[in-house]
Amino acid sequence: MRYLPLSEADRVSMLDKIGVGSIDDLFVDVPQAARRSGPVDLPMYAGELEVEAQLQAFAAKSVSPSKVPFFVGAGAYRHHIPATVDHIIQRSEFLTSYTPYQPEIAQGTLQVLFEFQTQVARLTGMPVANASLYDGSTAAAEGVLMATRATKRNKAVLSGGLHPHYRETVETLAHAVGIETEACDLAIDDEAEVLNHIDADTACVVVQTPNVFGTATDLTQIAAAAQAAGALLIVVVTEVMSLGLLKSPGEMGADVVAVEGQSIGVPLSFGGPYVGLFAAKEKYLRQMPGRLCGETVDADGERGFVLTLSTREQHIRRDKATSNICTNSGLCALAFSIHMSLLGQEGLKRLAKINYAKAHSLRDRLAAVPGVEVVTPRFFNEFTVKLPKAAAPVVEALAAQGVLGGVPVSRLVADPAFGNHLIVAATETVSDTDMDAFVQALKAVL
Template identity: 85%
Template sequence: MSNGDRAAMLEKIGVDSVDALFVDVPESARRSGTVDLPKFAGELEVEAQLNAFADQNISPAKVPFFVGAGAYRHHIPATVDHIIQRSEFLTSYTPYQPEIAQGTLQVLFEFQSQVARLTGMPVANASLYDGSTAAAEGVLMATRVTKRNKAVLSGGLHPHYRETVETLAHAVGIETEACAVAVDNEADVLQHIDANTACVVVQTPNVFGTATDVTEIAKAAQAAGALLIVVVTEVMSLGLLKSPGEMGADVVAVEGQSIGVPLSYGGPYVGLFAAKEKYLRQLPGRLCGETVDADGERGFVLTLSTREQHIRRDKATSNICTNSGLCALAFSIHMSLLGQTGLQRVAKINYAKAHAARDQLVTAGFEVVTPRFFNEFTVKLAKPAIAVVEALAIKNVLGGVPFARLQNEPGFENHLIVAVTETVSDADIATLVATLKEVAQ
């Protein structure tokens, strides 16, 4: 491409330089110059260099690991990876032709059934990209249902989810109103509801770990003609806590990563999406159904597909192009292996270990500010949490997520979000407490 070509393209899109295209990327995140790599190298040398880069990472499996805040380390049975590596699953794509995609359609149908049961909702779709985009799709859906134009976002909503919702909402002209950040004040959303409110978005357990019964919030929102969207970032919590459906949710958006999907440096993950049956035709993505064929045999079909590729563009309710199919399969396999009893058992272990960790931290003199939680809570330290986490990492302890890493909010610089799953041992907890006492007090 010539300089003239570049100049013509920049002029067409209305910017002065290529650098102007990256104005939203912070200066601190930009690289000046090229990466210091050799111009060429053999495969053996490249492999050695990449392994050296990889060795600079600290593996969650090798050190005490308490990182959560939306992505969690859980034990995944080896059977999950073994099954998804089978060629009929690994290479499967969108089931456009049901007569040759019965296996894929059945897997998605079973997946939907599991998600509906887990969330306590009557219908679920065949998955979305991740929890944050599922939340954003819920907001878009609520505006279609209510013919209103404002979304109220709880102060306990994960900042990354809030930013995702705000980005998509801005693109289509939806107003968003975010409540003040709070460890435990989900009901604050009710003060922001007016005649233009399409939905109220509440997360439980919230980003600080606080678990909330949102039954009364659901009643108040619905009385005002708005929908309640419940966000869950730790799907394992649904093995123990009351389901969103039981609490009156209209829409549920969940990150399903904790079941069957490894951390993988942040993705790909799998978004779970469920709703009341009366909103079925407004669901984003696709929905698979069970039927019988001409011979009366059990069969599966693509019952609902709302993407613009399938129907008139102006009637589409989604531009979701796929459904994280392999991750959805991994979720479904892990759920099948666990069963209801297994899921509840793992959830109880998470709850017990987290509360044991909380008790030891409190005994050691730390202030835990989360009043009710599943497997994640927030510690308010005496100094900035970012510096403390860096000091912990030097001592080979991955001690949690500073809230300031997620959002620069005055008054929350010292808040450290700590997640404790079944993969954490008693020795890990003791190490965290002892090391925190060294670097944070």
């Protein structure tokens, strides 16, 4: 296909049509400090060997989670992924699969997504789930948009334990469409404050469990309060592995569930791509974003799969679409589904129990370090400690000793009250030797 560039007259006509004077006017919302004033500082050309050598040098500066004791979490977790997952997703019929624009001839893709939806529904304890979204944060934001449509209200209450990156994603999308957001103060355990923010104008309450500090909360009381006020409860889960052990959001009364599914089947990969899981009560089915795949029979009575619901703007609904999600993390959803199938229900439970035991073993060891206080009251595989000094330089000093010791809260949010707080995660990949190395390094640094 040949590339035919626009003429100057074409550009002028397009700018006139949308009502701006120049291309620069399209970027007025981008802060000046974020704009480049010149080209990127890179050579204009280089040979393939030179480029390869430079990229390898860049890569060598990174420390792989598998090479050192690794306790980083805060929304992205290192778990063991069976080799079978990578083998299957690299099969040609999966690796090149994309959105089924002609669903009737994409039976394999549709069946995979149907099975994926079934797994997500069972995990979350909800009756319906969609065919995935980009990641957990965008799933949470889509849940807020859905709640305002369903309730005809315009205010979202965001809990103080919601991951700051999720909060920012929700606030960005909400601002774009005129939804009011009311964020509770950052808190390790904020159930009481959330209840105080619910009123007759509230469309939804967004609560995370386990929250960014690792605190696991039974949300039954918040669900009852929200629904009594005519609002929806949106439950956010950043560590999907916790659903193998803790009470499901559906059991706690959630109306909508937004989950980051990265922990199952998807590697860390420098922050993405990940996979957003989205589920809801059946009465909100037609308000759900993205797509839903369903099972039916063809004219001959044979089992088949169809694109049951597709509310995105590229299909018939266009400007009436409930979402502008144009695709899904299809390959990541497949990886998730393969890993879940390998684990099975009992395997997931056992793996979740191992995570729980590892984290609590680490908690006991760190609590014995002079000056270290564990502040998370109840948790799954992640918790927060308060150090006797600022956490950020401690993490850098630990890294210099070959231990990646967690995420300083100050890296997520600028709140001086939490400057000494460190979020620590321990999954099944952490050994006793890793824990001993962490404790010894921390004692030396403190």
